[in-house]
Amino acid sequence: MIDLHCHILPGVDDGAQTMGDSLAMAEKAVHQGITHILCTPHHNNGRYSNPKQTVIPRVLQLQEELDRRQLPLTVLEGQEVRITGDLLEDISRGEILFTDLADTYILIEFPTMDVPAYTEQLFFELISMGKKPVIVHPERNAKFREEPNRLIPFLDMGALAQLTAPSYVGIFGKSIQKTAKEMVKHNLVQMMASDAHGINKRDFYLKEAYEQIAKDFGQTKVGAMQQVAKDLLNGDSISFEAHSEVKKKKFGLF
Secondary structure, X not given: OEEEEEOOOOOOOOOOOOHHHHHHHHHHHHHHOOOEEEEOOEEOOOOOOOOHHHHHXXXXXXXXXXXXXXXXXXXXXXXXXXXXXXXXXXXXXXXXXXXXXXXXXXEEEOOOOXXXXXXXXXXXXXXXXXXXXXXXXXXXXXXXXXXXXXXXXXXXXXXXXXXXXXXXOOOOOHHHHHHHHHHHHOOOOOEEEOOEOOOOOOOOOHHHHHHHHHHHHOHHHHHHHHHHHHHHHHOOOOOOOOOOOOOOOOOOOO
């Protein structure tokens, strides 16, 4: 399995704090069946800044430690980039990491409570440059939870969306779980990742979530989501079943 979104790098954000924490997460990841992890520290979220130049050597250091301990896990450099009006300038300055070496797919985090008004214009400009925005954990955003169909205009533009595994198995509560299941059912999310922050806080749950999706929607859906994760690491074009609108349930007396 590939995990596209994980806070396993030590001491850079609110994920692993020490190398010991990182190694404990790595052991848990291997136990889950994860073979590759994209290290995605928070970047430009107002609290943490982890530009490309500082992330790459830290990932190499972590890989050396994993190899020394003979842990069969490959870690790769990435970021969880908070959406800002300066993103295009940050890309041009070489501060941004993508999921792939061709700089095609970029993991973008929205504020918890909002979808910024400039998002559509920014996404249009990114896509015009050949960059594909990937909206991370939309099921945990208040606006998308209120109305999952708000994702559709972005998907129609060519953006993608990434579900968080713990959301699907109910770790963040029933409301977020319900939204997560609706988004998977209607193909509003095309891939899943752990967004793990530790083994005692925000654990992986990737194996459990895939098993539950297989029960709910069949193994074909799981295979398609896992293929998208692989395509994002390789910078390949993706193929996924078309998304559809979430219909509101109508309640009446008759």
